[in-house]
Amino acid sequence: MMSLLASSSQNTTLHELIMQGEQTLRAYHKQDAAIDARLLMCYLMGCKDITLILNRDEIVSGQLEESYLYLIARRTQGIPLQYLTKSQEFMALDFYVDERVLIPRQDTETLVEAIINISKKQPMHQMIEIGSGSGCISISLAHYMPDVQITAIDISQAALDVTLKNAMYHGVDHRINCIKSDLLSDFKGEPKSIDLIVSNPPYISKEECKDLMQEVNDYEPKLALTDGADGLTFYRKISNQVKPFLKPNGILAYEIGYNQGEAVTNILINEGFQDIQIIKDLTGKDRVVIANYFKSS
Template identity: 45%
Template structure:
C-alpha cells in the first residue's frame, strides 16, 4: 500500500476518533517510517511501505482507533517550540497551557535570578519552558506521582535545563513546608475538571490520561482553594501566583485569590477567546 492510499483510507477511519484524522495518519506514518518529517511524506506519496513498516504502522493505527492519544503512541508532543517525551502517566501538554507560559515569560523577561515553583510537574512542560525562556531562573517542580517526576527529569536533560531545575516528590507544598523557601513566582495547571464531568470527556482523555491530573473535586476548584491558601507562606512580597483555569472558572478562581489577599488580579484569554489564565500579586 502506498503512502497516499494509507492517508486516504485511514483518515476516513479516524474521523470518529480524531478532530485531525489526516494529521494523525501522517504523524503515525512518520513514526513508522523511522522518524521522517512531514515534507518526506508529502514528497513520497507514491512510495510503498515495506512489510516491516506496514506492520508497525498497523500497530500504531490500531491503538489510535481504540482511542489511545497520538502523543502516547509516538511518545512525543511539541510545546512552546520544544520537544517533550510523554508516556501514559503524565498529562499531555496542550496548546491552551502555552497562554499561561507565554504570559509569565512576558511578565518576567526583564527580571533576573527568579525563583519559580511549579506545582504539578506533568511532562515538565511549564517547568522546562520557563527555565528555557527565562535563562537566569531557578525552578522547583513538585508532583505527587513518580512517573511525572521521572519524565520531567528526562525532558529537562533533553532541553538542556536540568541544572536549573529541582524535581521534588510532594503533595502540593508538603515536602517544603518545614523550610524557609520563598518564590517570586508560583504557577500551576492543577486538576480542574469537576468530578461529575469526568465521564463526559473524550475516550482519549478519560480512558488514558491520569485521573489525578484531571479531577478537581465536586466543582473543579479544590486545588485552587488549597494552593492559593497555602501559597501565601511561600511567595515573596510582590510575588506572582499564576494559574491555568477551566473554560468557565476564571471568575471563581479570581474570587478565591481575592479572598486570600491577592491583588491586581487579571485574566488572559487563549487563542479561542476563553479566559484561560488568572494571575494575581501578593503585595
C-alpha cells in the same frame, strides 16, 4: 529511518498505505484522520511530512506495513496520538509524553507566555511549579528565561520521571529540581524566597468529567484532570499554602477553566492576594489568573 524497501511479493505504495490508514480512522469517526494517518507514518519512519510526499510511490516493506497498521488499530481504540508517537509540541519545543502525564495543551501556552511577559518588567530568579506533569511549564520557562531556577513538584513520582527526562533532553535539568510532594507539604524552602509560584492544577469538576472526550477520560491520568469535586479544591489549598514562601510582591499564576475566573478570583481575595488579573486565551476564554501577594508600596 525504517526501510521502505519491500520483498518482491509486496506491492503497496507508501501513499496507498497512508490512505488505507486514513480511511480506517475515518470509519471510526476520528476527526483528524488524515493528519493522524500521516503523523503516525512520520513517527514510524522518523521523517518529516515532506518525505512522505517525495516517496509516495515507493513500495513499502512488510515490516513497515505491519507496524503502521498496528498503530492505526491502536488509534481506532481511542488511544491519543501523542501517546502513540510519545511526543507533543509545546512553546515550539518537543516534549516526550506517555500515559503517566497529561498531554500538554496550547491553552497552557497562555500561562507560560504571561509569565515570560511579566518577567521582562519584574525580574524572577526562584520559581516553583506545583503539579509539573510532563514538565512543559517548568522546562519552557527555564528554556526562555535562562536566569531562573525552578522547583518542579508533583505528587506522582512517575510524572516527575517524565519531567526529568524532558528537562535532560532540553538541557535545563541543572536548573530544575524535582520534588515528590503533595502540593507544598514536603517543600523545605526558605520563607519569602520565591518570586513566582505557578500551577495548572486538576480543575475539571466531577460533573464535567462526564462530558470529557473518550480519549481524555479513558487514557489521560485522572489525577491530573480532576479534583473529584467542584474543580476548585486545589486553588483553595495552593492559594493558602504558598503565602509563607512568596517574596513581598511575589506572584501566583494559575491556569483555570473557562468558567472559573470569578470563583478563583474570590479565593485569592479571601487569601489576601492583590492586583488580580484574568488573561484570556486565543479563543477569548478566561484561561489564566495572575495575582500578587504582600504588594510592595
